[in-house]
């Protein structure tokens with residue numbers, strides 16, 4: 275397979291088919307913002323750029339003829355390039371105001387019932403009156419590949435998927451000078467990946483709204499959304515590893531979830547250290563060294579844009595990049611407690627692991643768009659064998675035998691909960707919580723027969 279230029283080949287492992295997320299409109303993360311500034315100060319030169327960015331926004335196409343025409347504030351002469359003061363101001367401004375608490379998914383992608391987001395678009399009309407043709411907002415999931423298939427290609431670098439769209443106007447509408455609010459709300463589904471910023475790629479969520487006036491003038495606004503996932507701790511997790519042919523067994527206890535900030539404790543117990551199978555000789559293991567490291571594994575499938583798909587053998591394919599980095603580690607030479615008095619003997623060690631604050635952590639994520647980040651604790655214990663002349667004797671001589679016990683434990687790195695109000699706590703019962711049958715009705719039969727005098731009267735009144 276020919277390697278595309280611009281891809282760091284060191285990280286290239288394999289090419290793998292990838293379902294490219296449905297590719298809706300594309301905008302570079304910073305494109306819209308810089309466009310805005312440019313648009314307000316030097317409108318005419320920006321037309322070509324504008325069209326480039328607008329090509330996917332079918333309804334937003336603006337033609338150069340309508341630009342700046344009919345705007346009362348517009349200066350009559352064409353604006354010189356470096357004169358922002360002469361630039362025509364927009365007839366209206368927009369802002370997105372979020373009212374919901376931070377968006378936090380409680381539980382895994384299969385458990386979370388989502389996060390409720392709500393807010394308003396604030397349209398401030400500065401002209402006496404404007405007519406809007408349309409007012410739309412889209413919620414995009416934006417995947418950014420730090421190692422794109424083609425370097426410097428914006429379409430290979432960023433992919434947007436539309437999660438939800440709002441169309442606030444069904445027909446052109448007039449708005450007077452002042453502030454107009456357009457409330458919106460949406461239950462962000464709990465299965466989508468949380469916002470993730472990794473050195474291989476990013477997952478971002480962004481709200482982008484756009485109003486189009488009757489003069490085809492566009493008023494855009496965007497706002498990023500941070501989506502977090504908090505997996506609930508389920509007590510400590512105990513894992514046991516055995517090392518045949520020895521009787522050695524390692525039990526490790528660590529929290530079920532760990533967090534980007536703060537320390538977490540790890541407990542290790544090594545048992546089966548004494549071998550009494552030989553007469554008058556006791557063989558036992560001692561720890562010589564112990565080292566641990568906390569690793570972050572990242573994986574991303576950089577998808578190609580349609581133009582560069584041929585570089586990697588057609589559309590729907592991507593390049594897999596993998597990376598492993600150590601977040602924290604230690605080489606320990608003492609500090610454990612050795613007890614040869616117990617049956618089989620045991621060695622205990624407890625330490626606390628802290629992730630450095632500058633580690634640029636990314637919580638565990640598995641995204642259908644191709645980014646996966648996971649964390650593992652690696653533990654390596656070097657044990658050396660010694661033997662005594664007689665059971666229970668203190669003096670022992672090394673046998674010369676040593677072993678390296680290697681093991682790894684999956685750790686779930688997740689945000690702390692309690693940053694927002696859980697939608698789960700407010701939501702109506704889930705399907706499985708509802709009883710099998712609906713509540714019964716009181717059976718009412720049609721009346722047949724004669725009514726008494728009073729009842730007859732009652733019926734007449736109805």
Ligand SMILES: [Zn+2]
Nearest residue numbers: 427430579582
């Ligand atoms: Zn491309």
